[in-house]
Amino acid sequence: MSKLATAEALNLEMEEKKELLSPGPKSKALQEKREKYVPVGPYNITPFFAESAKGAIVKDVDGNELIDFAGGIGVMNVGHSPEKVVEALKNQLDRFIHTCYHVVQFDSYVELAEKLVHLTPGDFDKKAMFLNSGAEAIENAVKIARKYTGRSAVISFTGGYHGRTNMTMALTSKVKPYKHGFGPFASETYKVPYANCYRCPYNAAYPDCGLECADALENFFATEVAPDSVAAVIAEPIQGEGGFVIPPREYFKAIKATCEKHGIVFIADEIQTGFARTGHLFAMEYFGVEPDLMALSKSIAAGIPLSAVVGKSEMMDASGAGQLGGTFAGSPLGCVAGLKVLELIEEEGLVEQSNKVGEKIRKRFLEMKAKYPIIGDVRTMGSMCALELVLDRTTKEPAAAATKGFVDKTWQNGLITLSAGLLGNVIRILPPLVIGDEELEKGLDIMDQVMGEINAEYIN
Numbered sequence: 001m002s003k004l005a006t007a008e009a010l011n012l013e014m015e016e017k018k019e020l021l022s023p024g025p026k027s028k029a030l031q032e033k034r035e036k037y038v039p040v041g042p043y044n045i046t047p048f049f050a051e052s053a054k055g056a057i058v059k060d061v062d063g064n065e066l067i068d069f070a071g072g073i074g075v076m077n078v079g080h081s082p083e084k085v086v087e088a089l090k091n092q093l094d095r096f097i098h099t100c101y102h103v104v105q106f107d108s109y110v111e112l113a114e115k116l117v118h119l120t121p122g123d124f125d126k127k128a129m130f131l132n133s134g135a136e137a138i139e140n141a142v143k144i145a146r147k148y149t150g151r152s153a154v155i156s157f158t159g160g161y162h163g164r165t166n167m168t169m170a171l172t173s174k175v176k177p178y179k180h181g182f183g184p185f186a187s188e189t190y191k192v193p194y195a196n197c198y199r200c201p202y203n204a205a206y207p208d209c210g211l212e213c214a215d216a217l218e219n220f221f222a223t224e225v226a227p228d229s230v231a232a233v234i235a236e237p238i239q240g241e242g243g244f245v246i247p248p249r250e251y252f253k254a255i256k257a258t259c260e261k262h263g264i265v266f267i268a269d270e271i272q273t274g275f276a277r278t279g280h281l282f283a284m285e286y287f288g289v290e291p292d293l294m295a296l297s298k299s300i301a302a303g304i305p306l307s308a309v310v311g312k313s314e315m316m317d318a319s320g321a322g323q324l325g326g327t328f329a330g331s332p333l334g335c336v337a338g339l340k341v342l343e344l345i346e347e348e349g350l351v352e353q354s355n356k357v358g359e360k361i362r363k364r365f366l367e368m369k370a371k372y373p374i375i376g377d378v379r380t381m382g383s384m385c386a387l388e389l390v391l392d393r394t395t396k397e398p399a400a401a402a403t404k405g406f407v408d409k410t411w412q413n414g415l416i417t418l419s420a421g422l423l424g425n426v427i428r429i430l431p432p433l434v435i436g437d438e439e440l441e442k443g444l445d446i447m448d449q450v451m452g453e454i455n456a457e458y459i460n
């Protein structure tokens, strides 16, 4: 055997024996405190404590490095701590931290509102206002729609996720863990089935199905709630927590047309899909639909808590002074970060980048699907990418334990991934759009290797 071949064999052997990542002493000590002082409710996917993060890499307090395919659950589209954002935040800290927008106004709030009004779909007069979290944006969008229409009912979709507050729990689908034991929920909320082509509730197949799912809304008015009682229909363009379920392109046009026919406000929850994630600035552009109201958050401000409701001026202005807002809503730090995020998306061509990264991921996912029968479905739009795991491709029996095992094994191998899905059997990834080729390929190699292990464990 040549010297080179021996070295290669040695490398391979070392690679095989590579130690799995586990929490080091500093993370372990913090974990002990965490268990003593923090309740279990605020869950954790990995056992690590962060020390620093840059781009697509998170370093923990013991020096472990992880490739981040979760991006703080779809928050870090522009990557961790981009210099431009950090600099703007430092400048803002030197100016002032908080005045409360309702007490003394500031420039960045109004400037960010102006930018979002122009960037969101819809060629009509719009206004924007800011809140702190995604759930809070949804709560406010519902308030705005109710005030505008004078109606109370709100319709959401099976498999949807809108947050953890009382109204947003009511609009959310997955019972465990999100709703279990937390009722009673906000009243006058209803759910219609979503368009889910992999698990079609009508056992139909696209495109021959005639989009039966889109008719469900109109039929619903005959059986469940009169349309003139409905203030709003709220939908994620792609269900996030629900497992990256992507409806057919014509679906939302039909839903919006039904809303228009009955004077119902159509709210797009673009909290997870927004800000270039799907290869469009907002996913509703793909569907060619102009929502009446949009709820935005997550990647809006590179990790500073911020959310927004943007929509038709006549609707946004229906609530009187003092009826909307909050102490921290639209903080100066959030708004300056939001302005820089929009600059970065433009300057760095992140919409296009999202498609480029997404194409690479899709190609690798399809290769994995060809090798591993446990992968039942590959769903991607831009860099919003998911794999649905099943124990049998014919019965589509969900492989929830395998999915949990996969996520654990990836972080043990230095990669953060996330699970999702109403049935807990979807692996979703939301990597920073600025991720380098090498990090992306390394992360995908880890996914491939771990999927091989999981496939061998669960499929005979």
Ligand SMILES: Cc1ncc(COP(=O)(O)O)c(C=O)c1O
Pocket (backbone or CB within 6 Å): 073, 133, 134, 135, 136, 138, 161, 162, 163, 164, 236, 240, 241, 269, 270, 271, 272, 297, 298
């Ligand atoms: C589509 C969607 N809506 C609403 C929310 C709730 O946002 P937050 O956790 O900031 O309240 C989320 C969070 O995951 C989401 O993905």
